[in-house]
Amino acid sequence: MSEVQDTTNNTATDTETVMPGRSKRPDPASTPSTPLRGVRLNTPKDIESHHLFQPLLYWVATAGLSPADICSPIRGILRNQKNAEVFMEEVTGVDVQEQRVLMGDCSVPYDYLVLATGAHDNYFGHPEWEHYAPGLKSIVDATSLRRKILLAFEAAEIETDPEKVKELLTFVLVGAGPTGVEMAGAISELAHKALASDFRHIDTRMTRIILIEAAPRILAAFPESLARKTQKRLVTMGVEVRTGTPVTDLDEHGVVVDGERIKAATIIWGAGVSASPAGKWLGAEVDRAGRVIVSSDLSVPGHPNVFVIGDTAVAMQNGKALPGVAQVAIQGGRYVAAVITDRIEGKELNKPFHYRDKGNLATVGRSYAIVDIGKIRLTGFFAWLLWLAVHIYFLVGFRNRLVAIFQWAWEYWTYSRGARLITFERCKDFFAD
Numbered sequence: 539m540s541e542v543q544d545t546t547n548n549t550a551t552d553t554e555t556v557m558p559g560r561s562k563r564p565d566p567a568s569t570p571s572t573p574l575r576g577v578r579l580n581t582p583k584d585i586e587s588h589h590l591f592q593p594l595l596y597w598v599a600t601a602g603l604s605p606a607d608i609c610s611p612i613r614g615i616l617r618n619q620k621n622a623e624v625f626m627e628e629v630t631g632v633d634v635q636e637q638r639v640l641m642g643d644c645s646v647p648y649d650y651l652v653l654a655t656g657a658h659d660n661y662f663g664h665p666e667w668e669h670y671a672p673g674l675k676s677i678v679d680a681t682s683l684r685r686k687i688l689l690a691f692e693a694a695e696i697e698t699d700p701e702k703v704k705e706l707l708t709f710v711l712v713g714a715g716p717t718g719v720e721m722a723g724a725i726s727e728l729a730h731k732a733l734a735s736d737f738r739h740i741d742t743r744m745t746r747i748i749l750i751e752a753a754p755r756i757l758a759a760f761p762e763s764l765a766r767k768t769q770k771r772l773v774t775m776g777v778e779v780r781t782g783t784p785v786t787d788l789d790e791h792g793v794v795v796d797g798e799r800i801k802a803a804t805i806i807w808g809a810g811v812s813a814s815p816a817g818k819w820l821g822a823e824v825d826r827a828g829r830v831i832v833s834s835d836l837s838v839p840g841h842p843n844v845f846v847i848g849d850t851a852v853a854m855q856n857g858k859a860l861p862g863v864a865q866v867a868i869q870g871g872r873y874v875a876a877v878i879t880d881r882i883e884g885k886e887l888n889k890p891f892h893y894r895d896k897g898n899l900a901t902v903g904r905s906y907a908i909v910d911i912g913k914i915r916l917t918g919f920f921a922w923l924l925w926l927a928v929h930i931y932f933l934v935g936f937r938n939r940l941v942a943i944f945q946w947a948w949e950y951w952t953y954s955r956g957a958r959l960i961t962f963e964r965c966k967d968f969f970a971d
C-alpha cells in the first residue's frame with residue numbers, strides 16, 4: 539500500500555479527517571504508482587465532487603431543475619477555508635489501529651476521523667431489482683431517471699401496439715415515503731400538464747401513475763391526518779395509491795403486487811435505504827439498516843476519536859433512534875466539530891448530542907405541501923409557500939437560489955419544465971488507470 543504522507547506542518551492534534559472531503563495533503567513523491575494528486579478519476583459509483591441538495595433531486599428527475607441548480611462544487615464551498623483540503627477518492631476502509639483512512643492502495647493518517655458517507659438504496663435481498671427499479675440518491679440517478687421517464691413518452695409516441703403504449707405510459711413508484719410521494723406528484727404534473735400538448739400520437743394525460751406502499755399508510759414519518767390529506771390530494775392528481783401491499787417481484791416489464799402483475803416500463807425505487815459500509819470498516823456494531831450505533835457524543839464505542847454522523851449512523855434520543863434526515867446530519871456535523879475543537883483546545887465537552895427536531899415538510903405538485911412543525915400542521919398553498927422558502931434557504935449558493943426561484947415562478951404560471959433534456963453518457967472513464 540502506498541503511504542500518503544503529511545506534508546503540512548500540522549501538529550498531531552490538529553489533523554482532522556472528514557469523509558468525504560479529507561484533510562492531509564498527500565505527497566506525490568511518496569506515491570509513485572498511485573499519484574493521488576494527479577488525476578485518477580475512475581468515477582466510482584459513490585464518489586461525487588459536489589455537495590448535493592437531495593431534497594430537490596426529484597425536481598431534476600422530472601425536468602423541473604437542472605443538475606447544477608441543486609449542486610455546488612465542494613472545492614468551491616471550501617475555497618476560503620484554508621485549513622481544509624479536498625481529495626476526490628473513494629474510501630475503502632479504515633485502519634483504526636494505525637489510525638489511517640484507506641483509499642484503495644493509498645491511505646491518509648488521522649487524529650480525529652468523522653465519517654459521513656451516507657446511505658444507498660436497500661432492495662431487501664433482491665439486488666437484481668436495482669437494474670429495473672433505480673432509486674434516487676445522486677445526481678446521476680436523477681439524470682438517468684429523467685432520461686428514462688422522458689424516453690418512455692418518446693417510445694410511446696412511435697409505438698403502434700396499444701398494449702405496449704399502455705405499458706410505456708405506466709409509472710410505478712415503490713415506497714410511499716417523501717421521495718415516492720413527491721415523485722408521484724411531479725410525474726403526474728409532468729404527464730398531465732407539462733407534456734399534454736407536445737405529442738401528436740399519444741395523450742400523455744392517459745398516463746398511469748401507481749404509488750405502492752407495503753405499510754398500512756403512506757408517509758409513516760408524518761402524522762396520520764396529514765398523510766390522509768396527502769393521499770386524497772394524490773388521488774385528485776390521478777395517482778393510484780395502494781397501501782398495505784408489498785411488491786413481491788419486479789422485472790423490466792413491471793411489478794407483481796398482491797398477486798397481480800402490473801405492466802410498467804418505468805419503476806422507481808423509494809422503499810428503503812441501507813447505510814454505507816462504514817460499520818464494516820470500523821468493525822463497529824450496526825443496526826438492521828447497517829447504521830453504526832454511536833455513543834451519545836456521536837463517537838464509535840471504543841474509539842473516542844472516531845465519529846460517525848448523518849445517514850450512516852444511528853443515535854438514540856429519548857429511547858428512539860433519530861431519523862435519517864438532513865437536520866440530524868447537519869446538527870450532528872456541527873456538534874462533532876465543536877467536540878473536536880474543544881478537545882484540541884484541551885477542553886472536554888461533556889454535553890451529549892441533542893437533536894432539535896425542526897419539523898417535516900413534503901410537497902405534492904406545484905402548489906400543495908404538508909408541514910408538520912411542533913404543534914403546527916398545515917396543508918395546501920401556504921404550506922407550499924413555507925416549503926418553498928425553506929428549500930430555497932437551504933440551497934447552497936446565491937446563483938442556485940436565484941435560478942430555483944425563477945424556475946419555480948416560471949413553472950408555477952406555465953407548467954413548463956425547463957430542463958426537459960434527454961442526455962446520454964458517451965464516455966464515463968476519462969482518466970481511468
Ligand SMILES: Cc1cc2nc3c(=O)[nH]c(=O)nc-3n(C[C@H](O)[C@H](O)[C@H](O)COP(=O)(O)OP(=O)(O)OC[C@H]3O[C@@H](n4cnc5c(N)ncnc54)[C@H](O)[C@@H]3O)c2cc1C
Pocket residue numbers: 557558584585586592593594595596627628629630654655656657674675716717814847848849850862863864865867899
Ligand atoms: C431523494 C431524497 C430526498 C430527501 N428529502 C429530504 C427532505 O426533504 N428533508 C430532509 O431532512 N431530508 C431529506 N433527505 C435525506 C437527506 O438528504 C439525508 O438525510 C442527508 O443528505 C444525509 O446526509 P449525509 O451527509 O449523512 O449523507 P449524504 O448527503 O448522502 O452524503 C454522503 C456523501 O458521501 C459520499 N460517499 C459515500 N461513500 C463514500 C466513500 N466510500 N468514499 C468517499 N465518499 C463517499 C457520497 O458520494 C455523498 O457525497 C432526502 C434524501 C433523498 C435521497
